[in-house]
Amino acid sequence: MKSTIPGGFLVAGLLAALPAWAAEEMPEREQAAKEAASALMKELGGELKQAMKEGGPPEAVKVCTQKAPRITARLSRERGWQVTRVSNDFRNPLLGMPDPWEQEVLKEFESRAEEGESLKGMGYGEVVNEPEGKFYRYMQAIPTQEMCVACHGPEDQLDPTVRETLQERYPHDRATGFQPGDLRGAFSIKQPVEE
Numbered sequence: 001m002k003s004t005i006p007g008g009f010l011v012a013g014l015l016a017a018l019p020a021w022a023a024e025e026m027p028e029r030e031q032a033a034k035e036a037a038s039a040l041m042k043e044l045g046g047e048l049k050q051a052m053k054e055g056g057p058p059e060a061v062k063v064c065t066q067k068a069p070r071i072t073a074r075l076s077r078e079r080g081w082q083v084t085r086v087s088n089d090f091r092n093p094l095l096g097m098p099d100p101w102e103q104e105v106l107k108e109f110e111s112r113a114e115e116g117e118s119l120k121g122m123g124y125g126e127v128v129n130e131p132e133g134k135f136y137r138y139m140q141a142i143p144t145q146e147m148c149v150a151c152h153g154p155e156d157q158l159d160p161t162v163r164e165t166l167q168e169r170y171p172h173d174r175a176t177g178f179q180p181g182d183l184r185g186a187f188s189i190k191q192p193v194e195e
């Protein structure tokens, strides 16, 4: 992706300015970020599936509301990175709202999907120069699965109890109307790059 980053620098120029060791380290960082995102996806998916089986969507709401932020917070502490879930159509504005870099990458994921690339394993990482310093940033696409539409599908198809709960808790909800196979959002990982 050829993107202008918040600082206004061109990414290619930034990479050229990095010391050689830092550039060499990126494939390793990408691999580690990819693995963390996949582990997160698996853990969340498993928790959701079980909650859906045991108590249906009303029970599973708790997984997406309470467990997901807890799991991302734990991963952040363990790894020393910032790990979040974001979407251009977010449900929770506090936790799910993407920053400008994330918005661009999400749009790029949409175009890559439109061109026929599978969302499974779709990711993107680069070094970004921000006012606070240099960061390695990585995002991994989250595809909408069959079980997600119970809470992220078209509003008129949601179970009435779920719809009510969502309307009560998230009056500014934008995360409905998804179909299986749509891009639901992405895991976003940010780590400082020390010089």
Ligand code: HEC
Pocket: 045, 048, 056, 057, 058, 059, 060, 061, 062, 064, 065, 069, 085, 086, 087, 089, 090, 091, 092, 093, 095, 096, 097, 142, 143, 144, 145, 147, 148, 149, 150, 151, 152, 175, 184, 185, 186
């Ligand atoms: C039982 C209801 C429910 C199901 C099923 C569900 N979600 Fe969610 N989802 C929520 C709720 C509630 C939130 C808001 C969580 C919060 O407050 O941070 C959310 C938030 C998210 C977010 C964070 C971005 C945002 O919109 O705020 C992503 C990404 C997400 N869900 C993906 C999925 C995926 C992928 C699936 C299927 C594997 C799924 N969800 C299934 C209820 C659900």
